[in-house]
Amino acid sequence: MYVKNTKEILDKANANYYGVGAFNINNLEFLQAIIDAAIEKRAPVIVETSEGAMFYAGNGDFRKGARVLAEMVMEFAKDAPIPVALHLDHGHDVEHVMAAIQAGYSSVMIDASAKPYKENVKITAEVVRIAHAANISVEAELGRLVGIEDNVSVLERDATLVDPSEAKDFVERTGVDFLAPAIGTSHGAFKFKGEAKLDFDRLKKVKEITKMPLVLHGASTVLPRYVEKANKYGAKIEGAKGVPYNILRESVKYGINKINTDTDLRVAFLAELRKALYDDVSQIDPRKLFKPAMKAIKEVVMERIDVLGSTGKY
Ligand code: G3H
Ligand code: 13P
Ligand code: ZN
Secondary structure, X not given: OEXXXXXXHHHHHHHOOOOEEEEEOOOHXXXXXXXXXXXXXXXXXXXXXXXXXXXXXXXOOHHHHHHHHHHHHHHHXXXXXXXXXXXXXXXXXXXXXXXXXXXXXXXXXXOOOOOOHHHHHHHHHHHHHHHHHOOOEEEEEEOOOOOOOOOOOHHHHHHHOOOHHHHHHHHHHHOOOEEEXXXXXXXXXXXXXXXXXXXXXXXXXXXXXXXXXXXXXXOOOOOHHHHHHHHHOOOOOOOOEOOOHHHHHHHHHOOEEEEEEXXXXXXXXXXXXXXXXXXXXXXXXXXXXXXXXXXXXXXXXHHXXXXXXXXXXX
């Protein structure tokens, strides 16, 4: 079923201490694989699109793209026996956020985290006012997404990671529904140069202060088995490192309820697509080449649903 407001899914996860997977899509193939996986695991799921996905799906027209993506998600969600929400990931531009709201998304993220604190508060509060009038929820980010390096000073960490003392003021002034605190993750396949670690002290403080559903961005595990397979079939991905499963489990234990994953799906899809192209050089039907790649996405999503603890939650 299509969930009109993502809050329904995340408030429940927050009250019952589990995490819900939020998976990025740009096209039909990723969507089908994600929904199939969530159905098999009887888990609630959040499908999300970036602003870039809206431009891509609309062939350059982001409003059209938002409508195409929303129609597609609603069509598949309608028959699914699990809750499926559609979220706008990292909305930087208020016009893009408006397009998602108008297309019927279940929630939006306004990401003004690169702006000075006061401006972040002002923009976020304005988006919350509009989104709440449409009865959908809003996510915002505090701090910036950069990996924790061993040799980074306390001062540098303070400058980039979430400042827990700002969290209460931010939530009260803006009225956001979910908060993404920067605790040391980053987007993409190269998250840590040394050992993978997150700042759980900051996470625990933010949870204690806000008690609201919290979001982990840059949460991909960057599974070695898919990186190796991609490299075996011609890719050149060196030094990739993600957030291991034990750290994801700990993050959920300390209050993360929405876990964003894009890179893991991209890497799994590409590894299997490369293999399929190599194995069947005479194949000219893209659908046949996509099948094993979609299966890989489904497996990755199912594995993550287990790790986050949302298996059987619906
Ligand atoms: O937050 C980043 C997501 O991986 C989306 O990336 O802007 O390339 O679609 P994108
Ligand atoms: P990854 O690059 O780790 O998959 O992060 C995705 C994300 O945070 C989307 O908002
Ligand atoms: Zn993100």
